[in-house]
Amino acid sequence: MSRVLVTGGLGFIGSTIVDACVDRGDNVISVDDLSTGKEKYGNPKALNHRVDISDAIVLEKVFEAERPEIIFHTAALARIQPSFENPERYFAVNAVGTKNVLAAAKKYGVKRIVYSASSSAYGEQDASSLTEDMKLGAQAAHPYGSTKRMGEMLMRDMGKATGGPETVCLRYFNVYGPRQSTTAEGPYATVIGIFLDQRRQGKPLSVVPDGNQRRDFTAVDDVVRANLLASLSPKVGNGEIINIGTGRNYSIWEVAALILGLPLGTSSEELLTSGKCIMTPPRRGEVQETLADITRAKTLLAWEPEVSFPDGISRLRS
């Protein structure tokens, strides 16, 4: 049993981590400013502090009072499109907020931080299978991707090597699951949340051009299991970056077909002419393909995904 602090503990992924930690018997504290998180996701056995991680002084008080041993750092502004409108706030939360978490962790002797990193750090790459050691250059095409990348660098530079906590960075590839954002909560839901809502309402599914973009979609339960393993593995702690994906990807047309309950091979022409799908205007920051190489996760965490994408979608449809 550990004293665990989950930042962003009322969000989609953070609240699912809170539940898993409560289930394994941890003493769980959450920190969330409710900017996108929801009170209804709060676990009654966990204590939530309504705190903004970009406020270092208030955050430090939580560490002083609670003395956590392990941190799952999921709090962030987590969407690409709004980051173009407010890059300053993205920097304040995702970069400075992460620095604040690391500084407080060092001061109060936290053992390890597991950081929720993002595959968007890769940006557009020529190689289709993304490996952690590949050169990133300047490809991160939006403030969200660059500020999440800054978080990884802070985990390395303010971690064990400079007297701070052990750190490990999990680069998630498109996470989906029961608490993902929906269109009812605003315009920035992710594709699976949007498609499920549209299907429920009997509306056509809106496809961002050209629909042949491919994404490696990862079930939230697999992501949570990776977090728990990363909090315990003796093979990590020095700021390692580890892909958390499935090693298989699907086009947006294939996602639409699965959500509509049609065969995976249903063509884009069929989906458009039948009126089941429509095209939306293009948008900035879309990469053509993501596909995780998960060798490192297998080696360092003994982690492999357990939920196939078709199974995960069929659970969400029912």
Ligand SMILES: NC(=O)c1ccc[n+]([C@@H]2O[C@H](COP(=O)([O-])OP(=O)(O)OC[C@H]3O[C@@H](n4cnc5c(N)ncnc54)[C@H](O)[C@@H]3O)[C@@H](O)[C@H]2O)c1
């Ligand atoms: N969902 C994905 O596909 C995905 C992919 C890659 C990485 N990630 C990362 O995973 C983490 C969780 O993402 P999510 O999809 O659950 O998003 P989410 O928006 O549901 O969760 C983020 C949580 O952080 C909280 N938060 C935001 N700013 C805060 C602040 N200043 N102080 C305190 N709390 C704050 C929000 O209220 C929310 O509860 C993020 O770090 C995100 O970058 C997510």
